[in-house]
Amino acid sequence: MQQAGAPRTIDVRGKRVLVTAGAAGIGRAIAEELAAGGARVHVTDILATSVAEAVAAVPGLTGTAGDAASEADADRVLDEVGARLGGLDVLVNNVGIAGPTGQVDSYADADVQRTVDVNLTSHFYFLRRFVPLLRASDRDPSILAISSVAGRLGYGLRSPYSATKWALVGLVKSLAVELGPVGIRANAILPGVVSGARMDGVIAARADASGMSFEAMRETYLQKISLRRMVDAADVASLALFLASDLARNITGQAISVDGNVEYL
Numbered sequence: 001m002q003q004a005g006a007p008r009t010i011d012v013r014g015k016r017v018l019v020t021a022g023a024a025g026i027g028r029a030i031a032e033e034l035a036a037g038g039a040r041v042h043v044t045d046i047l048a049t050s051v052a053e054a055v056a057a058v059p060g061l062t063g064t065a066g067d068a069a070s071e072a073d074a075d076r077v078l079d080e081v082g083a084r085l086g087g088l089d090v091l092v093n094n095v096g097i098a099g100p101t102g103q104v105d106s107y108a109d110a111d112v113q114r115t116v117d118v119n120l121t122s123h124f125y126f127l128r129r130f131v132p133l134l135r136a137s138d139r140d141p142s143i144l145a146i147s148s149v150a151g152r153l154g155y156g157l158r159s160p161y162s163a164t165k166w167a168l169v170g171l172v173k174s175l176a177v178e179l180g181p182v183g184i185r186a187n188a189i190l191p192g193v194v195s196g197a198r199m200d201g202v203i204a205a206r207a208d209a210s211g212m213s214f215e216a217m218r219e220t221y222l223q224k225i226s227l228r229r230m231v232d233a234a235d236v237a238s239l240a241l242f243l244a245s246d247l248a249r250n251i252t253g254q255a256i257s258v259d260g261n262v263e264y265l
């Protein structure tokens, strides 16, 4: 309960949180925001060096190096979360890769398979292992899936990515129906054009595929956004903090955008 007259804060004190691919980028911002709110946060990342850096930089953070799309690695994460946190209240399935850029008939089969494995199948690996822990939680347990604006709009030249991100919306809506009766919430966050190195890479790949300069392609991205600016990882983390908190205790089955209103892709 807040004290009368005190500024309202979002309280996630003591919540046990797992963020996949949480050592850098949006996942790192979510991990830091929740840790700053008092949560006990464990991250995974495919890069052991990134896990070590994150654990050293963020007080209280723990982590496991591993590929989110590997069943054996997911088993190790389960063991380590059990040992470190002793249970789980919030599962943030954040992992996702850009996948190939180009015409649909130009993709190598292996690139499509890898995109589906990392962006979609990994979610099921973590759900199978961690939903039992969420069922045992009495602290408003919830699941967050990090989808994308490409999970509500079509995204030409990036169909494997877009297909997996739409799939996550179907996944959380199904989870909300299935797990709502036992008190587990499930929502998707759809970030838009997030400033940073990853987006620079996406813009560069698209500029190459379309024969445009990087600057011209960057400008075409801004023209698609009603607010004419990119969002930051911190904007996404703010929504994650809210959705993970008790303030959102009646929000489930939703796909919520943080994107300045991207009008088309």
Ligand SMILES: NC(=O)c1ccc[n+]([C@@H]2O[C@H](COP(=O)([O-])OP(=O)(O)OC[C@H]3O[C@@H](n4cnc5c(N)ncnc54)[C@H](O)[C@@H]3O)[C@@H](O)[C@H]2O)c1
Pocket (backbone or CB within 6 Å): 020, 021, 022, 023, 024, 025, 026, 027, 044, 045, 046, 047, 050, 066, 067, 068, 069, 094, 095, 096, 097, 098, 118, 146, 147, 148, 149, 190, 191, 192, 193, 194, 195, 198, 199
């Ligand atoms: N950055 C954007 O503009 C943007 C926009 C919309 C949605 N998203 C989504 O947000 C999520 C995070 O994106 P980001 O831009 O922060 O990612 P990123 O490319 O910055 O990568 C974040 C971390 O993921 C790790 N990683 C990559 N593959 C992994 C794997 N198989 N297993 C475990 N860790 C792995 C990387 O080592 C890195 O530390 C993704 O699901 C992405 O699709 C990003």
